[in-house]
Amino acid sequence: MVTLLALAGIALGLTRLRAPLGGLAVAPLAVGEIPATVYRPASGGAAPVVVIAHGFAGSQQMMQPFATTLAQAGFTAVTFDFPGHGRNPTPLSGGLSDDKAASGVLLEALGRVAAAARPLGDGRLALLGHSMAADIVIRWAFARPEAAATVAFSGFGPEVTADQPRNLLVAVGAWEPAFLQEAARRIVALASPGPPEPETTYGAFDAGTARRLVLVQGVEHIGILYARQSLAEARAWLNAAFGRDGEGMLDARGGAIGLLLGGLLALAWPLSHLLPRAAAAPGGGGLPWRRFWPVAVLPAVATPLLLRLLPTGFLPILLGDYLTVHCAAYGALTAAGLWWARRGEAPGARAAPLAVAVAALAIAAYAILGLGLALDRFVLSFLPAPHRAWLVPLILLGTLPWFLADEWATRGTAAARLAYPATKALFLLSLLGAVALDARRLFFLIIIVPVMLVFLVVFGLFGRWSFRATGSPLPAALANALALAWAMAATFPVVPR
Incomplete structure (x- = not known):
């Protein structure tokens, strides 16, 4: 019985994990030594490009839920491995001891991916990053007119202004440390008349001053990547920034991952x-x-x-x-x-x-x-x-x-x-x-x-x-x-x- 239940969990988990890939074309993107992947609707058509960046000790696989969700909504999404991470063979210079050197390497890699990815779409560009990369995408997009919108999850809060970077969504998990939540509020407060209210948009997209604070319920630093609220807010923000109304499946894959890995774990018992x-x-x-x-x-x-x-x-x-x-x-x-x-x-x-x-x-x-x-x-x-x-x-x-x-x-x-x-x-x-x-x-x-x-x-x-x-x-x-x-x-x- 355990074997049958385990195999059923594995099969169901795999089915649910592959479902968001339906109707999409997924292909590698050559950016020198940087491993990168493009997700886009198989039907084709020019659309804005969203470059998606992972956090510390992560890799592009961690950002797949955003890539598939945005591609299902009609965007061209690009994920990649930063230097020192995943399968990128270039070491991360500076490490944690030299923030300036490390940031420079990360910013340079992000710029190369953005330059290679932008021609794949209609010329419009947005950025999305998590944790370490939330700060990197904000820094890169600052004062760059080609970056029409930025989405930052669980960032540490670099210096921003009321209108730079353009059209900034800041999201943090409700179970994350208080200093991350305070950093998110501080950023959005620059554009709000008083203390910012979660899920309230301030400023205007046309002027590039739109700001929004999202407190993602029931998640911590990693769980925020798989929350339906995170995926829906990111999609809605980019739709609004580009004047689109794309919909489609939200790749909230946490339950499917649990089924797959839980089934594999359960199968180990009879095999033992x-x-x-x-x-x-x-x-x-x-x-x-x-x-x-x-x-x-x-x-x-x-x-x-x-x-x-x-x-x-x-x-x-x-x-x-x-x-x-x-x-x-x-x-x-x-x-x-x-x-x-x-x-x-x-x-x-x-x-x-x-x-x-x-x-x-x-x-x-x-x-x-x-x-x-x-x-x-x-x-x-x-x-x-x-x-x-x-x-x-x-x-x-x-x-x-x-x-x-x-x-x-x-x-x-x-x-x-x-x-x-x-x-x-x-x-x-x-x-x-x-x-x-x-x-x-x-x-x-x-x-x-x-x-x-x-x-x-x-x-x-x-x-x-x-x-x-x-x-x-x-x-x-x-x-x-x-x-x-x-x-x-x-x-x-x-x-x-």
């Missing part, structure tokens, strides 16, 4: 029964809470304090280098605590190496190719381009110690109840502690914490099912470490070193 048995008796630390809690808490407290004093920038991958070292240190401290708690005790039964290897490869293949291909097609870039692939084994040196120590500490016949979710919650709290200690360098880790939470839930289920089938914590530890290393290598921005 096919894994080979690796140990005759269940392995693991098997510590009760009285002995377990020091092992769990010490790494969470000590790791951010220790790394505050040590250099962590050794990989050409922004924030990924810190997260790699954080995992390695966390794992080493967990292993040391586990050794101390179990000193003098006899080691458990050994697992069969061949069975462990086969099970680990099977789990990793399913996570990376099964879930990974779905993510790469419909959510974000997940398959590392050649210039990123070499990072996987290096990051694995950090993720492997953490998963090995954590899986061993939380498994076993006498293991503390809820030990696994407890250690994952502590790990995420330690990341937030690291941000608090060095907010300027690590602030963007806050954005990935919700994504890490989802990954850890998935890894936890894989680990539980694998342990029940194989009797050993090792297959899931090896597979999950590889999957996280793969994800980090594929998604974190590449920078020069």
Whole structure:
């Protein structure tokens, strides 16, 4: 029954995700080394071009909902990967330490895409950006007469005026931090007679002074990309800016993505029964809470304090280098605590190496190719381009110690109840502690914490099912470490070193 329900969820999710592509022509766009994609009605016809830009650690796949929604409404939509992101091989100069250099690289790439995309339409141009790119599209459109309208989601609020950039829509999620909401209100307040009211348009489109604040209900920084309200407001704003009335399907794909990934996750449970048995008796630390809690808490407290004093920038991958070292240190401290708690005790039964290897490869293949291909097609870039692939084994040196120590500490016949979710919650709290200690360098880790939470839930289920089938914590530890290393290598921005 679970298998049938999982396959039905996968099929329904794929059907719903492909539906917005009906009637559209989708093709790559050559902009030098910049990967770009054009979405337009298959029926043809000249229309305004909308260049759509993703945020930090994102890729053009994340912006597909806006591209398909606007193309269904008759626009020509263009997505692309910024330098350092997705499959763009050019590093992001400056990183987070030199905002001027990084902004210059991002602005130059946006300008190149806009120049290549504008001739594809009727000569009229608009821009749409999310998070980091919200600020970039505003800066690029400032005082550029060819930019007839700009849509900014979840931006940090660069300097604007009452009439520049032209016809600016600012949207922010109701669950986003207060400073982002205040930045949005400040921008629109320049054109309003008093405090701006959400969903109220100020100024005039003909004069280029139109301004609007949208508070997207029930979403945070990533969820805003999939909200029907976000898509409808962006489409309506661009229709008004260009004097159009295009309609069509809103690609609010969050539910469809949930069906697809949920089906793939559910399918892993019956498939886990096919894994080979690796140990005759269940392995693991098997510590009760009285002995377990020091092992769990010490790494969470000590790791951010220790790394505050040590250099962590050794990989050409922004924030990924810190997260790699954080995992390695966390794992080493967990292993040391586990050794101390179990000193003098006899080691458990050994697992069969061949069975462990086969099970680990099977789990990793399913996570990376099964879930990974779905993510790469419909959510974000997940398959590392050649210039990123070499990072996987290096990051694995950090993720492997953490998963090995954590899986061993939380498994076993006498293991503390809820030990696994407890250690994952502590790990995420330690990341937030690291941000608090060095907010300027690590602030963007806050954005990935919700994504890490989802990954850890998935890894936890894989680990539980694998342990029940194989009797050993090792297959899931090896597979999950590889999957996280793969994800980090594929998604974190590449920078020069």
